[in-house]
Amino acid sequence: MTDLRRLEIIPVPGLPEVQPGDDLAGQVMDACTAPSDPPIGLLDHDVLVISQKVVSKAENKLVKVDPTDPQAHKPVVLEESVRVIRRRGDLIISQTKHGFVCASAGIDRSNVASDTAVLLPDDSDRSARRIRDAINGRLGVDVGIVVADTFGRPWRRGLTDVALGCAGIKPILDLRGTDDAVGRELQVTEVCIVDELAGAAELVRGKSNGIAVAIIRGVDPAWFGPGSVQDDIVRDPQEDLFR
Amino acid sequence: MTDLRRLEIIPVPGLPEVQPGDDLAGQVMDACTAPSDPPIGLLDHDVLVISQKVVSKAENKLVKVDPTDPQAHKPVVLEESVRVIRRRGDLIISQTKHGFVCASAGIDRSNVASDTAVLLPDDSDRSARRIRDAINGRLGVDVGIVVADTFGRPWRRGLTDVALGCAGIKPILDLRGTDDAVGRELQVTEVCIVDELAGAAELVRGKSNGIAVAIIRGVDPAWFGPGSVQDDIVRDPQEDLFR
Numbered sequence: 091m092t093d094l095r096r097l098e099i100i101p102v103p104g105l106p107e108v109q110p111g112d113d114l115a116g117q118v119m120d121a122c123t124a125p126s127d128p129p130i131g132l133l134d135h136d137v138l139v140i141s142q143k144v145v146s147k148a149e150n151k152l153v154k155v156d157p158t159d160p161q162a163h164k165p166v167v168l169e170e171s172v173r174v175i176r177r178r179g180d181l182i183i184s185q186t187k188h189g190f191v192c193a194s195a196g197i198d199r200s201n202v203a204s205d206t207a208v209l210l211p212d213d214s215d216r217s218a219r220r221i222r223d224a225i226n227g228r229l230g231v232d233v234g235i236v237v238a239d240t241f242g243r244p245w246r247r248g249l250t251d252v253a254l255g256c257a258g259i260k261p262i263l264d265l266r267g268t269d270d271a272v273g274r275e276l277q278v279t280e281v282c283i284v285d286e287l288a289g290a291a292e293l294v295r296g297k298s299n300g301i302a303v304a305i306i307r308g309v310d311p312a313w314f315g316p317g318s319v320q321d322d323i324v325r326d327p328q329e330d331l332f333r
Numbered sequence: 334m335t336d337l338r339r340l341e342i343i344p345v346p347g348l349p350e351v352q353p354g355d356d357l358a359g360q361v362m363d364a365c366t367a368p369s370d371p372p373i374g375l376l377d378h379d380v381l382v383i384s385q386k387v388v389s390k391a392e393n394k395l396v397k398v399d400p401t402d403p404q405a406h407k408p409v410v411l412e413e414s415v416r417v418i419r420r421r422g423d424l425i426i427s428q429t430k431h432g433f434v435c436a437s438a439g440i441d442r443s444n445v446a447s448d449t450a451v452l453l454p455d456d457s458d459r460s461a462r463r464i465r466d467a468i469n470g471r472l473g474v475d476v477g478i479v480v481a482d483t484f485g486r487p488w489r490r491g492l493t494d495v496a497l498g499c500a501g502i503k504p505i506l507d508l509r510g511t512d513d514a515v516g517r518e519l520q521v522t523e524v525c526i527v528d529e530l531a532g533a534a535e536l537v538r539g540k541s542n543g544i545a546v547a548i549i550r551g552v553d554p555a556w557f558g559p560g561s562v563q564d565d566i567v568r569d570p571q572e573d574l575f576r
Contacts, residue, residue: 096344285489
C-alpha cells in the first residue's frame, strides 16, 4: 500500500500575549480563522501543535522569581521533580512529577517577564483534550492537539520539540504485525508520531518569533483516535534502562 | 522578526529497489523529476531526506545472515560497536564505531532479503555530500540532504527518525545571542533542525510503503550552510551524562 499524502506545516500568527485565565482555545481558533493571505482556517484532521508555554500561561503555571538571579528558579525545579537523574554544575536533569525526564523540570524563563518562571502544565494531555473539545464544540471540526516543548536528549547535541500532551491523535503508530515492502514482518514498528509532529511544527514555530501555534495539515485520518502522552509515551521507570 | 514560512513535506515514490553499486543520486533525481500529478521536481533549498537503508544498499553495506535465526546478526552488532552501553535480553544498546548510541548498532533486517542484514553507512555525512554534489552537478540546484534512520530513545516509548548524516543544511540552528519575543536573551538556543527534518519526513515516508525519499520544501535559505552530523550532533562521550 502506497499512500502519497503530502503534509503542510503552517505557522499560525496573531495569538495575543496569553495571560492567566485566558480562553486559550478561543484565542487559537481566532488566530486560525482570522483573515490572512493565504487563509489558514481549521479543517477536519488538522493537527494543531501548541507551545507548552502558552498553555502554562493560560493555566497560570507561573511563579515569581528574583529577576537578578539566573538560578532563582532552582528551588522550584527541585519541587517539581520526584528524582534527580543527573546533575552537573547548574544543570539538573530530573524526572518530573509528570514523569518526563528533562532539564530544569521543564521550567524556563524565556518569552516571559524577567520576574517570572513558567512551569509545565499539571496534565498536558488534559490541557490538550480541553482545547480539542472547545474547538470541536465551537467549530465542529475534528482536530488533533499536541502540546509541545523543547527538550534535550542524551548522546546527541541540540534540542528538539517533543509532545507533552495530546488529544485526538494517536501518540504511537503501531505497525506491529504489518509487512514491510518485501513482505517480511516489520521489526521497527512503534513510531512516535506525536513527537515527530511536534518537531515538524517547531520548524515553523521557531523560538524567537513568537509563533506559538502551527498546524500540520494532511495527516492520515487513520492516525486519529484515543491515547495520551502520559499513558502511551512516558516510559515506566521499571522498563527504562537509563535511570 | 516574524517569518511566516509554510513548509511542505512531499513523499517521493518511484525509487527502484536499490542494489549495491547503484547510482543512488541519479535514481533519486529520476524519481523526483518523473512525471507525476502534482509534479514534484527539485528546487533550490529543498531538503531531501533519504532513508539510511537505501544509502547502505547502494554502498553495499550488507552482510549475509542465516535467515532462520532472528539473532544471526548479533555478532555483527558487536563488531560494529565500540562500547556496549546497556544490554537486556536480546537488546543491545551500544555506541557504534560512527559514534551513534542506538539499538543493534543500527543494523536491521526489514525491507531486505531474509538472508541479508543492512549495516549503517561508513560515513553518512560523506554519503550525503556525494548525493548533494551529484544533484548540484546534474541539475544545478542547491539542495540539502539528510540521511535518516529510526532510533529509540530513553524515557519515551516509540521511535523517531533522526539524522545520521547531512550536507548543505546546517545541523544546528544556533539562536544564542538572539532575543526572544519579549526581548530577553534566549536560554533554549540550539535547535537540532536536521533531526526535526528527519522526523517530519518520516511522517510521509512511513515504514511499510517503500517510500525511501521525502522532500521538505520551503525551508529558510538561511538554514543552508556547512556542517555535519558527526561534528555538530554526535556528542563527545566526555560531555555526555548518560554513558
